[in-house]
Amino acid sequence: MFLRIQPSSSDPLFEQIVFGVKRAVASGELAAGERLDSVRDLAKQLAINPNTVAKAYAELESQGVIVRRQGAGCFVAERSSPLSDRERNKRLSQLVERLVIEAFHLDFSPPEIRAAVLARLDLHASDQGTSP
Amino acid sequence: MFLRIQPSSSDPLFEQIVFGVKRAVASGELAAGERLDSVRDLAKQLAINPNTVAKAYAELESQGVIVRRQGAGCFVAERSSPLSDRERNKRLSQLVERLVIEAFHLDFSPPEIRAAVLARLDLHASDQGTSP
Amino acid sequence: MFLRIQPSSSDPLFEQIVFGVKRAVASGELAAGERLDSVRDLAKQLAINPNTVAKAYAELESQGVIVRRQGAGCFVAERSSPLSDRERNKRLSQLVERLVIEAFHLDFSPPEIRAAVLARLDLHASDQGTSP
Amino acid sequence: MFLRIQPSSSDPLFEQIVFGVKRAVASGELAAGERLDSVRDLAKQLAINPNTVAKAYAELESQGVIVRRQGAGCFVAERSSPLSDRERNKRLSQLVERLVIEAFHLDFSPPEIRAAVLARLDLHASDQGTSP
DNA sequence: GTGGTCTAGACCACA
DNA sequence: GTGGTCTAGACCACC
Numbered sequence: 001m002f003l004r005i006q007p008s009s010s011d012p013l014f015e016q017i018v019f020g021v022k023r024a025v026a027s028g029e030l031a032a033g034e035r036l037d038s039v040r041d042l043a044k045q046l047a048i049n050p051n052t053v054a055k056a057y058a059e060l061e062s063q064g065v066i067v068r069r070q071g072a073g074c075f076v077a078e079r080s081s082p083l084s085d086r087e088r089n090k091r092l093s094q095l096v097e098r099l100v101i102e103a104f105h106l107d108f109s110p111p112e113i114r115a116a117v118l119a120r121l122d123l124h125a126s127d128q129g130t131s132p
Numbered sequence: 133m134f135l136r137i138q139p140s141s142s143d144p145l146f147e148q149i150v151f152g153v154k155r156a157v158a159s160g161e162l163a164a165g166e167r168l169d170s171v172r173d174l175a176k177q178l179a180i181n182p183n184t185v186a187k188a189y190a191e192l193e194s195q196g197v198i199v200r201r202q203g204a205g206c207f208v209a210e211r212s213s214p215l216s217d218r219e220r221n222k223r224l225s226q227l228v229e230r231l232v233i234e235a236f237h238l239d240f241s242p243p244e245i246r247a248a249v250l251a252r253l254d255l256h257a258s259d260q261g262t263s264p
Numbered sequence: 265m266f267l268r269i270q271p272s273s274s275d276p277l278f279e280q281i282v283f284g285v286k287r288a289v290a291s292g293e294l295a296a297g298e299r300l301d302s303v304r305d306l307a308k309q310l311a312i313n314p315n316t317v318a319k320a321y322a323e324l325e326s327q328g329v330i331v332r333r334q335g336a337g338c339f340v341a342e343r344s345s346p347l348s349d350r351e352r353n354k355r356l357s358q359l360v361e362r363l364v365i366e367a368f369h370l371d372f373s374p375p376e377i378r379a380a381v382l383a384r385l386d387l388h389a390s391d392q393g394t395s396p
Numbered sequence: 397m398f399l400r401i402q403p404s405s406s407d408p409l410f411e412q413i414v415f416g417v418k419r420a421v422a423s424g425e426l427a428a429g430e431r432l433d434s435v436r437d438l439a440k441q442l443a444i445n446p447n448t449v450a451k452a453y454a455e456l457e458s459q460g461v462i463v464r465r466q467g468a469g470c471f472v473a474e475r476s477s478p479l480s481d482r483e484r485n486k487r488l489s490q491l492v493e494r495l496v497i498e499a500f501h502l503d504f505s506p507p508e509i510r511a512a513v514l515a516r517l518d519l520h521a522s523d524q525g526t527s528p
Numbered sequence: 529g530t531g532g533t534c535t536a537g538a539c540c541a542c543a
Numbered sequence: 544g545t546g547g548t549c550t551a552g553a554c555c556a557c558c
Contacts, residue, residue, distance in 0.1 A: 007333075007339075008331060008339075008341065008342060009331070009333075010325065010331045010332055010333055012333075012334055012335075012556085012557060012558090013333075013557080013558075014557075014558090019230075019233070022233050022234070022236075022237055023229075023233050025236075025237070026232070026233045026236040026237065048558080049558055051557095051558070052557080052558060055557085055558095063237065064237075065237060079239065081237065081238050081239040083238070088238045088239065088240070091234075091238055092235055092238055092240055092244075092245075092248050093248070093252075095230070095231045095234055095235060096231065096248050096249055096252045097155070097252065098151075098227070098231075099227045099228065099230075099231045099249070100158070100249075100252050100253065101151070101154050101155050101158045102154070102223075102227055103224055103227060104154075104158040105154055105157075105158065105195070105196075105197060105211075105213070106213050106215070106220045106223055106224060107211065107212065107213040107220065108220070108224055110253040110254070112224075113224075113249070113253060114249065114250060114253055116224050116225070116228050117228055117231070117232075117245070117246065117249045118246060120225075120228045120229065120232050121232065121242040121245060121246055122242070144532080144533060144534085145533080145534075146533080146534090170544085170545065170546085171545080171546065172544090172545085172546095180534080180535090181534060181535050181536070182536095183534075183535070183536085184533080184534060184535080186546075186547080187533090187534090189546085190547095193406065194326045199404060199405070199406045200406055200545095200546060200547090201403075201405075201406055201408075201409075201542085201543090201545085201546080202408055202541065202542040202543075202545070202546050202547070203408075203541075203542035203543035203544080203545045203546065204542080204543060204545065204546085205544095205545060205546080206545095206546080207403075207404075209404065210404060214347050214348060214351040215346050215347060215348060215351075216346060216347060216348040216349070217348070219346040219347075276547080276548060276549085277548080277549075278548080278549090283494075283497070286497050286498070286500075286501055287493070287497050289501075290496070290497045290500040290501065302529085302530065302531085303530080303531065304529090304530085304531095312549080312550090313549060313550050313551070314551095315549075315550070315551085316548080316549060316550080318531075318532080319548090319549090321531085322532095327501065328501075329501060332530095332531060332532090333530085333531080333557085333558090334530070334531050334532070334556065334557040334558075335529080335530045335531070335556075335557035335558035336530065336531085336557080336558065337529095337530060337531080338530095338531080343501075343503065344503065345501070345502050345503040347502070352502045352503065352504070355498075355502055356499055356502060356504055356508075356509075356512050357512070357516075359494070359495045359498055359499060360495065360512050360513055360516045361419075361516065362415075362491070362495075363491045363492065363494075363495045363513070364422070364513075364516050364517065365415070365418050365419050365422045366418070366487075366491050367488055367491060368418075368421075368422040369418055369421070369422065369459065369460075369461060369477065370477050370479070370484045370487055370488060371475065371477040371484065372484070372488055374517040374518070376488075377488075377513070377517060378513065378514060378517055380488050380489070380492050381492055381495070381496075381509070381510065381513045382510060384489075384492045384493065384496050385496065385506040385509060385510055386506070408541085408542060408543090409542080409543070410542075410543090444543080445543055447542095447543070448542080448543060451542085451543095
């Protein structure tokens with residue numbers, strides 16, 4: 001399992017693990033049903049405390065990203081979001097809001113923000129509607 | 133100055149203030165040069181400790197969003213990020229990456245994500261996806 | 265970690281700590297990746313309130329000098345200013361301007377100022393002035 | 397008297413005035429014996445409180461930059477530093493130390509720092525001794 | 529153990 | 544009046 005932890009980051013270790021796994025799942029690197037490294041193994045690989053890995057896995061389970069099967073280990077869940085559409089849309093709005101506002105304060109224009117998102121999504125920006 | 137704080141949120145109070153001010157500045161609700169509520173006033177309005185507001189304002193100043201002047205008050209700064217283009221692009225990428233991955237785990241498809249972003253930016257998608 | 269604080273100085277305690285750490289890093293006394301004294305330890309050593317040390321460390325992190333990691337401690341960051349060249353040059357100019365003007369009012373001549381700077385940088389002036 | 401005050405700066409107004417006058421004196425714009433604008437006039441020009449200008453002038457007088465003559469106004473002093481050589485050298489060292497350390501954290505190399513100082517002093521850098 | 533947040537209250541400096 | 548510093552002490556989150 002490919003997970004890079006940056007000790008130079010001030011993000012908590014367990015959050016880096018959570019996000020790393022979510023990224024791997026989103027990119028297809030980890031497929032649904034696939035088994036994750038055991039808590040013990042991953043802790044050894046990353047040279048960190050097993051409790052930290054366990055906390056990350058617990059968080060991933062509570063988010064519906066992985067499922068734990070007693071004695072068998074942790075597996076990537078089939079579908080992740082157990083939330084209502086209302087809650088999902090609310091969270092998406094918050095994520096977008098956060099992106100837009102922080103990008104504004106980095107002096108990026110709306111078209112630049114749009115371009116960055118489309119590039120990441122492997123879609124193509126049309127130049128129409130580039131008003132602001 | 134309109135700011136709503138949720139004491140129940142897991143987000144620290146001072147971060148809620150920081151983000152609230154950044155949102156107000158990004159939306160134009162607070163214009164460059166405009167004066168913010170004083171530390172004491174805002175603390176009174178929100179029914180929290182003045183030190184917490186002061187911490188939020190200090191953070192906003194270190195991010196270049198406002199300037200604080202002893203005896204005068206706090207004012208919205210003129211916009212212009214002091215960061216290098218390399219750093220700005222790096223941070224934008226991280227923001228986009230975060231959005232895309234979290235949205236994926238909320239079971240949103242790339243077109244849905246794109247639509248949500250474009251809607252927030254008041255731009256129009258050439259190939260309209262499901263709107264949030 | 266060697267840090268001397270002058271409670272009698274008009275400089276705030278937390279700024280003295282900030283500058284002391286920056287000096288230690290610049291001199292190589294503290295190497296990149298090295299761990300700083302904990303907030304509580306340093307506060308005990310200096311006989312000041314832990315909050316004051318915490319404030320200094322927060323300032324150092326916002327300046328990119330150190331990183332703070334919950335539960336782990338504070339570490340000297342890898343060097344690399346995130347600022348644009350324009351901003352870096354602007355700040356350098358201001359620092360030099362300040363030096364030159366203050367030194368002038370201390371009745372030092374330009375050659376004397378030059379000599380003092382070169383001596384500090386361990387370089388040698390081609391046309392040696394009066395050394396400080 | 398040419399003094400530009402930046403309300404966008406977080407430096408106290410009175411310090412901006414102090415530094416502005418010292419800069420004007422250092423550059424020769426204000427010659428020794430020359431009369432400064434009255435407290436009242438300068439306050440009107442800058443559209444600030446006379447108390448603030450008075451505080452700046454008091455600071456300049458205590459530093460030996462200007463002298464007040466009762467009823468006649470304030471004049472640029474003949475020579476500024478009433479300090480002992482020991483104190484003068486100590487202060488110069490501190491100024492240089494500050495420059496070098498802050499410049500280091502802006503990722504400037506010693507030769508770059510030297511070049512910036514020499515350029516400001518209208519001296520010429522020889523390329524010998526450019527080791528670090 | 530580490531750092532992080534928040535409160536409460538005193539006192540100082542600037543305009 | 545404004546913001547800035549410092550103290551004291553409680554409680555939480557991370558490792």
